[in-house]
Amino acid sequence: MSKLTLIIQREFIAKVRNKSFIMMTFLSPLLMVGMGALVFFLMKKNDEKVKEILYVDNSGLFTKVDFTDSETIHYLDYTSFGIKETKKKVEGGDYYGALIIPKQDSLEILAKSIEFYSKDSPGMSIMDALESKIETKIRNEKLNNFGIDIDQINASKIQSDIKMYDFSGEESSKLINGLKIGLGAIAGYMLMMFVMIYGTSVMRSVIEEKTSRIIEVIVSSVKPFQLMMGKIIGNASAGLLQFFIWGVILLIISTVASSIFGVDMVEMQTAKLSPEQIEAAKQAAGSDKMQMVVQELLRLPILKMFILFIFYFLGGYMLYSSLFAAVGAAVDNETDTQQFMLPIMLPLILGVYVGFATVINDPHGSIAVLFSYIPFTSPIVMLMRVPFGVSWYELAISMTLLVVTFVFMVWLAAKIYRVGILMYGKKPTYKDLYKWIKYKG
Template structure:
């Protein structure tokens, strides 16, 4: 065990003392926050430019009340000028675009004959806003033609929010389920990034030591199994330290930037929504719903979620890192690793696809349950299922399978390493790996 501790310490210190590690530890979160601030600044600059849209209404069905201005879009009635003159003004750059509403015999024909002219392709948000205004007006006119009072229909609309309970007494709702999906998706994404970045780091470490022949001295006093395990745990410790520092820096810098620059979350959200969408969003969080949402979030088993997140986070990383270590032991340089990367990455990608395709729709369905027990996909799929509540029996089986598979994979990597460390100048094949695994010398 003392040898294992020495290897872990050596790998950890070698990683954290590396200049690139130190620079990226402090620079990466600053870059992330800086990019976020830049995006916000560009969005604000883009929104500051008011888009003027001229409309020509030959149908005479629309009024100025139907084209109310928003913060970023203003409408001007140029029906008296006619379409051709209005198009010339748009082409000259006086207006952002020209909306033409022709006169038709029926509302159905009119709905399919509206035209919009602009010098460049209009933004999606602008077009959605215009189409929304036209649709509401035409629907109102259609209802009026049927002798139906639209205001009564509008007043009769009632939002239904079904409260969901299971037989354990747990209460949920669509909003709470949305939070659970977000938590699970974030956990799965972080795991995937952690595996790719730090798993590759383990692989490069093995390749470097093999190339420098230092490893020939190390393996004379340390078992390959201990060496692999030490490398994986050492790199995992350095990675967790880096993630912790990133979290602290991002929190501090984000807080300072928010107060100094006066960033408003509501502004960021509203900049990407139309006026109608924003009003609908305000209605959804009115009446104390936001307070209720926060209360329900804190009712979640946050400690259990955190502990299980740590377990699957580390378990998934260590499982895949053992496979990366096996690849590093088999090759002489990073170029030769490409042929072995796809089989390793496929289960990881499959876990992400299964998580988003099945867990979101049916977290307790047979496919979700099955893939949350398969060790190569369970770290991601189970992490996405945990917020929805998983029986302890399922968790224990999944955790035991993950631990067993991780141990087996480290042993598997060590067998390849034992032989591969002395193989130079030859590009390995899958057949060679099979021979090395069977070798008992």
């Protein structure tokens, strides 16, 4: 058995036997589901609380019909009590807020002179609801002044439902676009988090062995390059095992939750969609919501996404782990790593920002395509693009560049690694790293 294989086995076994690894492997999915359920429950409880808003209409323009109650807002007409008394009621904490509508000669001036008082800062949804009611009423009043029949305008309104097809004749929908956005964003963000977690794990492992002087014994019989590759591949194997276990646990949890507890999967999915996508989902899900979601999910290239996730996880992880290993070999303690961490982390963070800023709006735009080719950002950006359909030649370019860059960075990092692991007592600089790379001994 080769020395590299022995190192890989040693790192893998040491990782999976770690108590924290075992605990987080089985507890993380439960914690994720629990946190999601808690957030969903808190959102529901927050929406259930009815907020009472007092309004004083000195303009005489608004009626009770204009302030129709909703599920979360209840309006009370306090015009007869006056502004001063109404403010006292709200200030005393009995009510959520007070809307003061003054008397003005001009509708334009009235629209800009309405005031809202509350003890605490009001939520954006509350203010949007109030502004919408005010704008609708004033606009209708202006139309009446212009002699325009509002009933005819309302009767002329119509909703369009554009059916989407590709050139093969397959029908698409707004819901599947929302699912693509969600799956791509989750995949890209998860990859960034795990690359950071397992990359820093390799770095800490190198620092620990270096500070305990075990490394001096190991390198006497193993080449530094083999040792670095063994650590990277061993940790990657442990990470893939953890992914597999998480996938099985989450599948079991989702199956049990949907069949036993009757979880409304469509409602949970549409919580992250735009209002138009939510409306489309509700209309399409009138008879069998769960079946609709399953049908839409089956349209997605799940197998392709899974295979590419594994590839880009391994490629991105190995690329960044080689850099983390080189940093771990260069320093004596974790505190000294800070000056080298930022340049490594920036491309990962940039990939997430570029993905959310460009891929969601235009997955095939020039910026999204460019960053899905750049090896330091492609693992994240390309994963976000895959659900929207990416040609094989684009994937081939991205994957080839990633592999070539990984091989080059491993070779470069190994040069730093072979010198740095035996250096003690000096805080390295970028100049020192450059000298180590050029060293030919």
